[in-house]
Amino acid sequence: MAVPARKTSKMKKRMRRGGQGGLKTPVLHKNENGVYVRNHHVAADGSYKGKQVVSK
Numbered sequence: 001m002a003v004p005a006r007k008t009s010k011m012k013k014r015m016r017r018g019g020q021g022g023l024k025t026p027v028l029h030k031n032e033n034g035v036y037v038r039n040h041h042v043a044a045d046g047s048y049k050g051k052q053v054v055s056k
Helices: 010-020
Strands: 029-031 034-040
Touching: none
Parallel strands: none
Antiparallel strands: 029 034
């Protein structure tokens, strides 16, 4: 079994784990109907890229 030759310092450990933080909130855009939509998601009114894809 592999054993590290030296103890990993707090700084090295925290630098390595720095990318494990939380994700940013997705950017919202206003579509043609004035509804805010996340990227690559269908809007609440059922439209996607200017076309009606879900009927109510």
